[in-house]
Amino acid sequence: MxxxxxxLAALLPGRVISGSQVSDKYSVDWSGESAFTPAIVVRAKxxxxxxKLLAFCDQEKLPIVTQGGMTGLSGxxxxxxxxxxxxxxxLSGITDVDVESMTLTxxxxxPLEQLQQAANEAGFYxxxxxxxxxxxxxxxxxxxxxxxxQVLSYGMTRxxxxxxxxxxxDGTVIRSMNxxxxxxxxxxxxxxxxxxxxxxxxxxxxxxxxxxxxLTKQSALCGFSNxxxxxxxxxxxxxxxxxxxxxxxxxxxxxxxxxQMNQQLTPVLANDDLLYVLIETEGNDPEGDDTFFNCQLQAxxxxxxxxxxxxxxSERDVSRFWQLRDGVTDILAxxxxxxxxxxxxxxxxxxxxxxxxxxxxxxxxxNLQLCTxxxxxxxxxxxxxxxxxxxxxxxxxKQVYTLVGEMGGTITxxxxxxTLKRQYLSLCRLEQxxxxxxxxxxxxxxxxxLNPGRVx
Ligand SMILES: Cc1cc2nc3c(=O)[nH]c(=O)nc-3n(C[C@H](O)[C@H](O)[C@H](O)COP(=O)(O)OP(=O)(O)OC[C@H]3O[C@@H](n4cnc5c(N)ncnc54)[C@H](O)[C@@H]3O)c2cc1C
Numbered sequence: 001m002x003x004x005x006x007x008l009a010a011l012l013p014g015r016v017i018s019g020s021q022v023s024d025k026y027s028v029d030w031s032g033e034s035a036f037t038p039a040i041v042v043r044a045k046x047x048x049x050x051x052k053l054l055a056f057c058d059q060e061k062l063p064i065v066t067q068g069g070m071t072g073l074s075g076x077x078x079x080x081x082x083x084x085x086x087x088x089x090x091l092s093g094i095t096d097v098d099v100e101s102m103t104l105t106x107x108x109x110x111p112l113e114q115l116q117q118a119a120n121e122a123g124f125y126x127x128x129x130x131x132x133x134x135x136x137x138x139x140x141x142x143x144x145x146x147x148x149x150q151v152l153s154y155g156m157t158r159x160x161x162x163x164x165x166x167x168x169x170d171g172t173v174i175r176s177m178n179x180x181x182x183x184x185x186x187x188x189x190x191x192x193x194x195x196x197x198x199x200x201x202x203x204x205x206x207x208x209x210x211x212x213x214x215l216t217k218q219s220a221l222c223g224f225s226n227x228x229x230x231x232x233x234x235x236x237x238x239x240x241x242x243x244x245x246x247x248x249x250x251x252x253x254x255x256x257x258x259x260q261m262n263q264q265l266t267p268v269l270a271n272d273d274l275l276y277v278l279i280e281t282e283g284n285d286p287e288g289d290d291t292f293f294n295c296q297l298q299a300x301x302x303x304x305x306x307x308x309x310x311x312x313x314s315e316r317d318v319s320r321f322w323q324l325r326d327g328v329t330d331i332l333a334x335x336x337x338x339x340x341x342x343x344x345x346x347x348x349x350x351x352x353x354x355x356x357x358x359x360x361x362x363x364x365x366x367n368l369q370l371c372t373x374x375x376x377x378x379x380x381x382x383x384x385x386x387x388x389x390x391x392x393x394x395x396x397x398k399q400v401y402t403l404v405g406e407m408g409g410t411i412t413x414x415x416x417x418x419t420l421k422r423q424y425l426s427l428c429r430l431e432q433x434x435x436x437x438x439x440x441x442x443x444x445x446x447x448x449x450l451n452p453g454r455v456x
Contacts (some may be wrong), residue, residue, distance in 0.1 A: 002037055004062065004084075008042060011052055017041045026085050028130070029072045031340070031420060038065075038079040045090040047105045047165060047173055048203040048236045052084060054202065055171025063452050066198040068140030069111060071132035073332075073340055074418025076144070076197050076454050078178035083452075091204060097122045101179045102210040103162060108139025108203045115208070124210035127245070131326045139203045145195030147414030149325075153282070154211070154378045155183070156414070158194045164205035166193045166451050169445040175187055176257075177207050192440070197416045198451040214243070214282035218293035219318045223273030223308040227251060227351035231277055231353070232305045234377055237279060240296050246280035248325050249376035257371050258327030261334055265323055270436060275383045278321050300455070331384055338386040339396040343404045344379045344413035353407055354381070357400055364399065365392055370382060380413035401427050425456065 009016045018040045028035035044050045065078045067087045079085050079222075087168040088109035096105035099122060106115055113133045119126035128141060130148035142164065146157045154160065163178035176190050193201050200227055224230050230249060237244050252274050259265050277413070283289035293311070312318045332340070345353045354372055361368050365387045374381040385396050401411050405427035412453050425434060437456050441448075 004060070005040060005388035008053070008056070008084075009334065010042065011056055012042060012044075012049055015045065015049055016430055017043065018154060020127070023218075024049075025070070025100045026067065026087065027079065028068045029075060029077045029418075031073045031078070031418070032074045032332075032336075033075055033420060036079050036081060038085045039403060041085040041087055043087045043090050043210035047167065050086065050088075050091070050167045050172040050202050050204055051173050053084075053171075054167055054169060057071050057084065057449050058170045058246070058447055060448050061449065063449050065451055066139075066202050067248055068109065068137035069132065069135040071136040072140065072144060072254040072418060073115060073342065073415045074197075074412070075142075075420040076416060076451065078440040080419075080453060086202065088137065088202075088204075090370075091139075092137075094118045095205065098179060099123070103179045103207050105177070105205065105207045106138050107205050108142075109137050112136050112138055112141060116447050117242065119210050120213070122210075123213065123454040126208060127211055128160055128208075131329060138206050138208070142194050142203050143196070143198045144414070144416045147375060147378065147380065149248065149375065150245050151210045151375060151380075152177070152412075153243050158191070159319060160209050160408050161190060161194055161206060162209050164190045164193060165201055165205040166190075166201040166203045169447065169450050172442070173204075174201070177205070179207055181209070190405055192444070195416070197418065197455050199455050200450065202450070214245075215319075216282045216286055216289040217245075217280060217282050218290060219246075219312040219321055220281045220293070220297060220309050221268050221295070221321045221324070222277045222279060222306050224275040224277065224309075225307055227275065227354075229305055230376065231347060232279060233279075233300055236300055236305060237281070237296060241283070241293065244279065244377075245281045245282045246278060247377040247417050248278040248373070249374060250278070250325065252276070252366060253369075254328075254371040255324065257331060257369070258324055261330040262323070262327055265320075265327065268310050268320060268324070273307055276324075278325050303386040325373070328371075328373070328382070328384075335369075335384065335391040337393050339382050339400065341379055341383040341385070342412050342415040343383070343400070343409055345381065345404065347376070347379055349407045349409070350376065350379070351382065353403065353404070353409070354383075356403060357383065360399060360403070361396065365396070378413065379409075385387055394406075398425070404428065419454055422453070422455065 027037045093107040373382040401424045
């Protein structure tokens with residue numbers, strides 16, 4: 001190890017920290033599981049740093065784990081024993097805003113929130129948004145094909161990436177900085193790096209698609225007694241409003257838990273509903289959009305599709321609604337031994353799935369706590385389950401993932417497989433699919449140095 005540190009320090013002067021210089025922040029992602037303080041951290045500042053590091057490690061067959069903002073929830077960026085950490089925290093900054101092509105280009109370690117602000121300042125809109133926006137990086141978003149709060153209208157990260165630069169395992173820099181919506185010249189190589197969780201290459205720079213800023217935005221928090229009302233509401237609003245950008249569903253067990261953990265969150269709706277939806281629509285008619293939105297909600301109330309609704313009258317109201325949805329951060333920070341799910345099931349199966357999970361887990365575990373919420377319109381549910389006992393966590397994972405497989409769902413809709421879900425991949429992917437993934441990995445990283453043990 002001493003020789004490796006010396007060789008790296010000579011190859012990348014000023015970029016290498018080791019031993020007692022390495023702080024805890026490099027030891028575990030937001031999953032909080034299996035923290036391990038690495039012996040060596042390389043803080044790359046340029047693509048050339050990344051290229052040199054990878055070429056060296058490939059030659060020496062040394063495993064690397066890439067770290068962005070460490071907000072991942074699947075253990076993907078948590079170092080394993082003997083891995084060198086490649087941190088991209090210094091590879092940060094916006095490199096280009098092209099107002100005519102409507103693109104924004106940034107280095108991989110740039111926090112998402114900075115990109116949102118830069119787009120806004122340039123008069124545009126970057127619709128990628130998630131609760132971890134202040135800490136997660138665009139490279140991490142691309143590597144995980146992050147979803148978030150506006151997938152319903154704008155798609156996952158994949159739909160927003162026009163081009164990228166990545167470094168492959170042997171240090172080759174693949175610069176594919178396309179800015180056009182259409183480009184069918186051969187294979188679309190950027191797709192290999194999007195969503196492959198750092199196993200096929202290290203993303204170093206990204207070209208993102210920007211959108212015109214919507215002129216108006218409407219937000220409401222709505223209450224329901226049953227799931228079929230929610231489905232009818234979603235379809236009604238999608239039919240009648242020009243763009244439903246957000247549709248976040250929260251079960252009452254989630255809302256109660258968030259309020260309990262953050263006493264400052266006062267109830268928004270008077271009713272004691274069983275389900276809550278935070279809905280947002282976007283439009284371009286400042287004169288008419290708010291009235292139209294209110295009329296649609298009124299029509300749903302009149303038809304019995306919805307029980308109750310509070311429409312935001314100010315930015316303060318909007319942030320009150322989002323505090324409830326983003327309250328998951330408090331749960332993740334405060335609950336230690338938890339099973340944290342990011343599963344997908346067809347909307348037609350969702351109510352049955354949630355009910356079955358509740359019945360089966362309650363029957364199996366004492367003191368079970370469940371919080372259910374998620375990007376329901378994308379078929380994506382988050383469930384956090386805990387009993388206070390560490391030993392129960394793996395059993396809960398197994399039980400729920402088995403149900404997901406039986407209902408034709410996916411064990412991860414947006415957070416990725418990482419290390420934590422790898423053993424369950426075959427519950428939602430066929431053998432032939434997994435074999436093709438393995439063949440790709442072998443072709444692109446024959447020495448298995450990039451994020452080994454993640455995904456497959
Ligand atoms: C409160 C909270 C809310 C969240 N909400 C959402 C949500 O709504 N939707 C969603 O999809 N996710 C969500 N997440 C999960 C997480 O924020 C995303 O997965 C995010 O994209 C991770 O970005 P990161 O920079 O933190 O990546 P990291 O956690 O550092 O890394 C994640 C994975 O990507 C790899 N990686 C990181 N950077 C690169 C790179 N440049 N090149 C190659 N590989 C790389 C890592 O090795 C690791 O495997 C949430 C997390 C938290 C804590």
